[in-house]
Amino acid sequence: MHMADALLSPAVAAVMYASSGTTAGISIHQLKKENNPAQLPTMAVGAALVFAGQMINYTIPGTGSSGHICGGMLLSALLGPQAGFLSMIVILAIQCLFFADGGLMALGANVWNMAFYGCFVGYYLIWRPILRSHWFGDGARAVRLRIIAASVIGCVVTLQLGAFSVVLETSLSGITELPFGAFVALMQPIHLAIGLVEGAVTAAVLCFVYSARPELVREADAAGVSAKGSVKSVVAVLTAVTVLVGGGLSLLASSNPDGLEWALFGNAESGYSENMGLDEEAYGVESAVADKAASLQEGTAFLPDYAFPDSESAAGTTVSGLVGAAMVAIVAAAVCVIGGAYRRKHS
Amino acid sequence: MNRMEAALRELGEMDDLAARSSPIHRRHAIAKLLSTVGYIAVVLSFPKYALAALTPMALWPVALFQLSGVPVSTCFRKLRYVLPLVMAVGLFNPLFDRAPLVYLGGVAVSGGVVSMVTLMVKGVLCLMASFLLMATTSIDCLCAALRTLHLPGMVVTLLLLTYRYTGVLTEELAVMTTAYHLRAPGQKGIHVSAWGSFLGQLLLRSMDRARELYDSMVLRGYHGHFHYAPVGPFTGWDGLYLALCLGVFALVRLVDVTGWLGGLLVR
Numbered sequence: 104m105h106m107a108d109a110l111l112s113p114a115v116a117a118v119m120y121a122s123s124g125t126t127a128g129i130s131i132h133q134l135k136k137e138n139n140p141a142q143l144p145t146m147a148v149g150a151a152l153v154f155a156g157q158m159i160n161y162t163i164p165g166t167g168s169s170g171h172i173c174g175g176m177l178l179s180a181l182l183g184p185q186a187g188f189l190s191m192i193v194i195l196a197i198q199c200l201f202f203a204d205g206g207l208m209a210l211g212a213n214v215w216n217m218a219f220y221g222c223f224v225g226y227y228l229i230w231r232p233i234l235r236s237h238w239f240g241d242g243a244r245a246v247r248l249r250i251i252a253a254s255v256i257g258c259v260v261t262l263q264l265g266a267f268s269v270v271l272e273t274s275l276s277g278i279t280e281l282p283f284g285a286f287v288a289l290m291q292p293i294h295l296a297i298g299l300v301e302g303a304v305t306a307a308v309l310c311f312v313y314s315a316r317p318e319l320v321r322e323a324d325a326a327g328v329s330a331k332g333s334v335k336s337v338v339a340v341l342t343a344v345t346v347l348v349g350g351g352l353s354l355l356a357s358s359n360p361d362g363l364e365w366a367l368f369g370n371a372e373s374g375y376s377e378n379m380g381l382d383e384e385a386y387g388v389e390s391a392v393a394d395k396a397a398s399l400q401e402g403t404a405f406l407p408d409y410a411f412p413d414s415e416s417a418a419g420t421t422v423s424g425l426v427g428a429a430m431v432a433i434v435a436a437a438v439c440v441i442g443g444a445y446r447r448k449h450s
Numbered sequence: 451m452n453r454m455e456a457a458l459r460e461l462g463e464m465d466d467l468a469a470r471s472s473p474i475h476r477r478h479a480i481a482k483l484l485s486t487v488g489y490i491a492v493v494l495s496f497p498k499y500a501l502a503a504l505t506p507m508a509l510w511p512v513a514l515f516q517l518s519g520v521p522v523s524t525c526f527r528k529l530r531y532v533l534p535l536v537m538a539v540g541l542f543n544p545l546f547d548r549a550p551l552v553y554l555g556g557v558a559v560s561g562g563v564v565s566m567v568t569l570m571v572k573g574v575l576c577l578m579a580s581f582l583l584m585a586t587t588s589i590d591c592l593c594a595a596l597r598t599l600h601l602p603g604m605v606v607t608l609l610l611l612t613y614r615y616t617g618v619l620t621e622e623l624a625v626m627t628t629a630y631h632l633r634a635p636g637q638k639g640i641h642v643s644a645w646g647s648f649l650g651q652l653l654l655r656s657m658d659r660a661r662e663l664y665d666s667m668v669l670r671g672y673h674g675h676f677h678y679a680p681v682g683p684f685t686g687w688d689g690l691y692l693a694l695c696l697g698v699f700a701l702v703r704l705v706d707v708t709g710w711l712g713g714l715l716v717r
Contacts, residue, residue: 152656164642189604
């Protein structure tokens with residue numbers, strides 16, 4: 104689910120950076136209030152472990168495929184949501200910087216899609232209410248069943264939210280021509296299957312940890328402790344959010360221009376015709392420099408007769424574009440030749 | 451070679467590349483970071499049909515590859531992560547956007563094909579920019595730069611510590627995976643009976659290790675403030691490099707350089 108830079112417009116990427124950055128700021132503030140300096144190496148080692156652990160393939164019985172652990176749910180169950188969120192940020196940053204898995208500009212969106220939902224939604228709305236409930240009765244076996252239920256439900260729900268966010272962010276960026284509904288129908292079922300597998304693997308690891316060191320699993324022995332949100336209220340909130348997102352926001356996705364287009368060219372239908380003052384049709388900026396460049400073109404075009412009857416036609420534009428691109432390629436090749444010669448000389 | 455060993459090799463490869471010396475390696479990390487962010491933002495801001503106008507942006511990574519001596523092949527191996535999702539999204543464009551946009555020798559090319567190719571080119575260019583940043587900048591310098599830019603110390607220290615322990619734990623897991631597969635020949639992954647214990651054992655050991663790590667940090671004088679490797683000052687050359695890069699990006703974005711170049715020959 105790691106999004107590449109190319110799938111986002113700068114405006115959407117900036118909004119996602121702001122959202123994830125704000126959440127990270129709040130998390131840091133809360134962790135500083137706890138004043139537990141020993142937590143930092145634990146977070147680092149936990150993050151490194153999840154990074155490495157996500158490369159293990161777990162064979163799914165009866166199928167030829169395999170799955171891996173769900174990092175957000177595992178880390179928030181062991182370290183808490185705030186520490187888990189920050190650990191997920193650095194995992195995603197390392198994946199992006201050193202393995203090109205995700206993009207630098209898309210990091211904010213990836214943090215939101217994979218860390219925010221997994222750590223905060225997964226912990227506060229699923230993990231904690233289920234672990235504090237009396238589902239499956241009392242005793243260690245009941246706790247293990249609650250861990251399994253919370254892990255599977257948590258992974259499925261948070262992956263669904265993450266996949267929906269990918270669709271929303273890509274559609275709002277104006278990247279794909281795929282209709283919003285078809286895109287959603289394509290992404291959600293795939294991530295439902297992935298969520299079930301990741302939930303099962305995460306549950307297996309957490310059950311093992313609970314058996315060996317129960318104090319490491321958060322809320323494991325908190326059955327009956329009053330939570331701010333009961334399971335029923337959580338289900339009601341999730342249903343309301345689903346209806347709001349599915350019914351409301353999806354209408355916006357198809358009819359509005361993307362943020363960058365709006366910022367640059369405005370939206371005449373909505374009464375915003377100026378904004379940055381650029382003319383979308385002409386695509387360029389009127390200036391004295393542009394006029395000078397145009398006159399230079401007039402003088403240097405050594406194939407003046409190679410023109411199309413209608414100079415505004417797409418074909419005419421294409422030929423000049425292709426020739427220009429070829430010239431860029433020649434310049435690039437020249438840079439390579441000069442660079443190679445320079446390095447040979449100095450090596 | 452299992453996935454963990456391959457990841458370790460990739461990490462080592464990036465460290466080796468960052469330790470080289472070249473005019474680009476010598477630039478201050480802040481200048482390289484900001485120019486990379488500026489480059490990616492400008493590349494992403496091109497409209498979906500502006501394939502020709504986008505092409506001059508390829509000159510920057512080409513020049514950087516040449517100046518830094520970083521091999522292009524290492525970068526292109528990383529495309530396996532980026533291209534699948536980009537292609538999965540872009541491949542639908544030709545199906546839904548069928549209106550002819552340009553004619554090449556009498557053959558109509560639809561807007562969907564142009565936007566698909568533009569999307570893929572953007573993906574490759576952004577990947578090259580991020581790769582070049584990390585191939586010419588060490589993690590210590592990058593973290594010091596992030597602190598200078600006032601990123602919270604907790605996140606930066608966490609990034610540095612995690613990076614260091616990523617190598618240690620990945621190596622340990624690689625050995626465990628090899629040992630498991632030697633005892634279970636022909637098995638594709640970890641059997642369901644060992645799902646919990648395989649990673650769980652390492653997780654328990656790692657939590658104990660984290661405690662020992664903290665104790666050793668305290669013994670060496672850690673009181674909540676991490677000391678970063680000293681980096682050189684931001685010189686005038688760094689400022690010039692940054693200004694030049696951002697200026698060229700803005701120029702290419704605001705002026706249709708490809709069209710202008712083409713216009714020199716064809717009108």
